[in-house]
Structure formats: structure tokens, C-alpha cells
Amino acid sequence: MLQSHFHSLRPLTSAHLAQTMTLLSLTNEELVQQIEAELSKNPALELSEERHCPNCHRLLSGTVCPICSQPNNNPPEEPIVFVSSRDDYSYGDYIPSEDTPEDNYSCNIDDLPTFVLKQIAPELNPHDRLVAAYILTNLDEDGFLTISPLEVANYHHISLNKVKEILTQIQRCEPLGVGSSCPQEALLAQLSFLAETMPIPDLARLAIEKGMDFLSRHQYHELGRALGVSSSLAKEIAAFITDNLNPYPARTHWGDPHQKSSDEGVTYRRPDIIISYLNDNPKNNLVVEIILPLRGTLRVNPMFRQAVHDADDQKKSEWKEDLDRASLLVKCLQQRNHTMKRLMNQVVRFQQDFILHGETHLKPLTRVELSIRLDVHESTISRAVSEKTVQLPNRRIIPLSRFFSRNLNARTILKNIIEKEIQPLNDTELMKLLAKEGILISRRTVAKYRAMEGILPAHLRHPITAVPL
DNA sequence: CTATGGCACGGATT
DNA sequence: AATCCGTGCCATAG
Numbered sequence: 001m002l003q004s005h006f007h008s009l010r011p012l013t014s015a016h017l018a019q020t021m022t023l024l025s026l027t028n029e030e031l032v033q034q035i036e037a038e039l040s041k042n043p044a045l046e047l048s049e050e051r052h053c054p055n056c057h058r059l060l061s062g063t064v065c066p067i068c069s070q071p072n073n074n075p076p077e078e079p080i081v082f083v084s085s086r087d088d089y090s091y092g093d094y095i096p097s098e099d100t101p102e103d104n105y106s107c108n109i110d111d112l113p114t115f116v117l118k119q120i121a122p123e124l125n126p127h128d129r130l131v132a133a134y135i136l137t138n139l140d141e142d143g144f145l146t147i148s149p150l151e152v153a154n155y156h157h158i159s160l161n162k163v164k165e166i167l168t169q170i171q172r173c174e175p176l177g178v179g180s181s182c183p184q185e186a187l188l189a190q191l192s193f194l195a196e197t198m199p200i201p202d203l204a205r206l207a208i209e210k211g212m213d214f215l216s217r218h219q220y221h222e223l224g225r226a227l228g229v230s231s232s233l234a235k236e237i238a239a240f241i242t243d244n245l246n247p248y249p250a251r252t253h254w255g256d257p258h259q260k261s262s263d264e265g266v267t268y269r270r271p272d273i274i275i276s277y278l279n280d281n282p283k284n285n286l287v288v289e290i291i292l293p294l295r296g297t298l299r300v301n302p303m304f305r306q307a308v309h310d311a312d313d314q315k316k317s318e319w320k321e322d323l324d325r326a327s328l329l330v331k332c333l334q335q336r337n338h339t340m341k342r343l344m345n346q347v348v349r350f351q352q353d354f355i356l357h358g359e360t361h362l363k364p365l366t367r368v369e370l371s372i373r374l375d376v377h378e379s380t381i382s383r384a385v386s387e388k389t390v391q392l393p394n395r396r397i398i399p400l401s402r403f404f405s406r407n408l409n410a411r412t413i414l415k416n417i418i419e420k421e422i423q424p425l426n427d428t429e430l431m432k433l434l435a436k437e438g439i440l441i442s443r444r445t446v447a448k449y450r451a452m453e454g455i456l457p458a459h460l461r462h463p464i465t466a467v468p469l
Numbered sequence: 470c471t472a473t474g475g476c477a478c479g480g481a482t483t
Numbered sequence: 484a485a486t487c488c489g490t491g492c493c494a495t496a497g
Contacts, residue, residue: 232474355479367483405481407488413472426472446487447473459497 016328023336025383028272046301046324083337102326113137119173131156132166135179143178143381161170184212193205203227207237240452271391275355288348290340298333300326342374343384345365351403355392364409410439424458
């Protein structure tokens, strides 16, 4: 089936392959940039007029709306996977800011206030929206609140509690923790949200509350002392925090992917893929939208093609190049979409429990396995997966790579065993129990998993649940 | 002496 | 080719 795609226009060239590959590995922002660049300098390329589904107002990238056209005849377990142009509708009706002169194609980028507002607007009544909007316009570039909640309350003549209530809702939006007043508050907000879907090491919260200074300065020894644990354990906690939380909610959000400077382990972006329930009803099938942030359809301008055909020889060769580049790009884009669709179809089906029920239901999956099932080269999968983010039905945004994991299930089973334990089991005993569950790992590895989960060693575990000074 | 964590090596994964 | 992960060996703490 792939073949037919290729032969429809021109033979497979190395350029073709190369470009398909690079397109696959691009995130949406990068992709849009590329396309914009090409659109502006290549007259053969055009963006067709945008079309909406008359039914649900969804922007169409194809000719029919994938949702409305087949809501019922799909088997319930089948996810609906399609390429979507835009993700506006999923935020319900929000207050559009007056000055959005949005041009035709670059549309996946909002400023921070708008971005957040879109998320919470549906849950707020009109008046609260105004308050939220006011709050959001007073964020600094890191996503922190530059004014005090009291000022907000006074300004809008509402109670302080009400403001705090709204603030809490804002903090639960992506980027998680936005609207906090300081890094510490942001981390705590993220942590409590995270705690709803996955188990959190007890010490993490404490580390943030008491050892914030040490944390930010990477002083693990001091941190350990403050928490009453060894410095290596403190390091593990710190690692957990930097892996899963981001002290500066909005930082690197819109900037280029130059992550990994110091603290900011995670970069939040708008998702490349959105998974949601059909009509937001958890009983329905899952809808997987592969976001392609173009309004309208990218295609080779038929007029231009005709013009080339009619032109004299000189111009013909001149334009021919543009034409080739345009059709190459279009075709590679189709290829990219096609691959992503197949990929996500498999992933969602395989990891459905994880998507629906959270962390503990994640099944082990390697890229290689998937590459076999999809009959593509493993590097294709790697490229497609890397650097991409997915939004789950519960609004969390996670890297696509999270769906692939070799050992996470072993770690969760380990956690379960430890939670059920009557008296502290040492690592060797844990190893044997895991072996009974079919997980054959060495004693040393058990210790590592334990550390990764922030679980104390056996002799420190059970007796003390309270916190040492 | 026992239970753990550090370090470093090799094989698997990307 | 680069990186991640599981393991074995050894030092150390209790």
C-alpha cells in the first residue's frame, strides 16, 4: 500500500526518502516553520481555502469530517485516528481576544495567556473568565504571577477565596503550575496534580517544602540532612523532581528546544497529538488527532502546474524545479501523516489501559516491536516518536516516548509488592518475589528500581513513616 | 556478617 | 555511533 503512494507521482528518490525521514522527526512547530518557509518562496505551493465541517465546525484537513462521518459504525474499541488541522474546538468557547490577526497558516502558537485561557474557559462562568483573564495578563515570562491574589480580589471586588479558587484551576492547566507565585509553589502544584495519577515518593513533597534552596543549588548533601536521609537518596529525590516537574512553568514553552540547561528538565509544548474521548464522553471510543497545524490543505497549485505546462521552454525548466520541490514536500507530508496515523493506531490500541486508567497500566513496549508490526524500519519509529508530545484525555501532556518502556511495569509491580509487605523485605527477597511474577532481574537491579521510585531501603522503611527532623 | 549503594563494563536500544 | 540499562564486584555502614 505504501508503494501505490509513491508511484502515483514520481519515482522514489533519495531526496524523497531523506525528506520523508526528516519531516517525520520534526515537531509541529518545526514543521510549520518549514512549510511556511517553503510557501513563501515557492509559488508552486499553495494552501487551499479552509473548510469546516458543517456539523461540528471542526476544521477539515481532508474532504470529510472523520468524526461526524462515522461516529457509529466504528467498533467501540477502535480508536479513531486522523490528521486534524487544529485543536481549537477542544477548548470549548473561550473569549477570543480582539486582536488576533492570525494569518493563514501559522496558527499553532498562542501567547501564554490565551493558551491557558482556552483551557479553563469552558469550566468557568463568564464573570470568572474575566478574572482569569485578568490574572493571566499579569504573568511574567516564566509563568509566575506578578501581582498578589489580594490585588486581584480588590480589583474585581470579589473574595480572596474566590481568587484562590480560580488560581488553583489555572495551576492545573498546561503548563502545569502556571500562575503560581514562585517556583516552589509551582512545583507543589505540579506534584499534587501528578499524585492523582501516579504514586509519588513521600519525600518529594517534603524536599520541595523544606529543601527548596538546596534543591535549586544541587546541594544534595545538605538536602539529605534536612530530610534526614542519605545524600544519595536525596539525589534520587532531586532527580525525580527534575525529571517530572518544572520549576518555571512557562519557560522554554515557546522558545526553541534548547532544553537541558540546568533545572528545566522538561519542556512543555503544545501537543503534537491529542487523544480524547469522542464528544468528551468516557464511554465513547478514543479519538486520536494528529495535529497538523495548517488551515486548509497543502497542495501543488493546479494553476501553476498548468502554467508550467503551457510555458515556453526556458521558463519551463525554471519553474520545473519549484514544481518538483512543491510536489515532493506535499508527498512527504502525506507520507508523514500516513506513518503517524498507523503508528498511533497501534500505540493507542496497545496502551489503551494506560491512556484510560493511568500510569500503572502502562505495558512494556519497545520501538522494535512496533516497527515489526508496522513493517517499517525501526529508525522510522524512533524518529517519529522522539521529541513529540501527546495530550491524554485527562489533559496531561506527556512525551510520546513515555508509551515505550522496557522496565516500567517491573517497577510498578515492585511498588505493589512493597506496598503490600507486612514487614520490610530486603532486596534479595524482593528479587525472589519478582521472579515469581515472571520478572527475572538481579538483586542489584531491584535496588536500582527501588531508588528510582524513591523507596527507602528495607531497614529504614517500615518503622518510620513520619518525617525525621 | 548482611544489606546497600557506587562504579564501571558490556550488551541492548535508539 | 551514542545512549540507556542491567549486572557484577567491591567498599562501606550498621
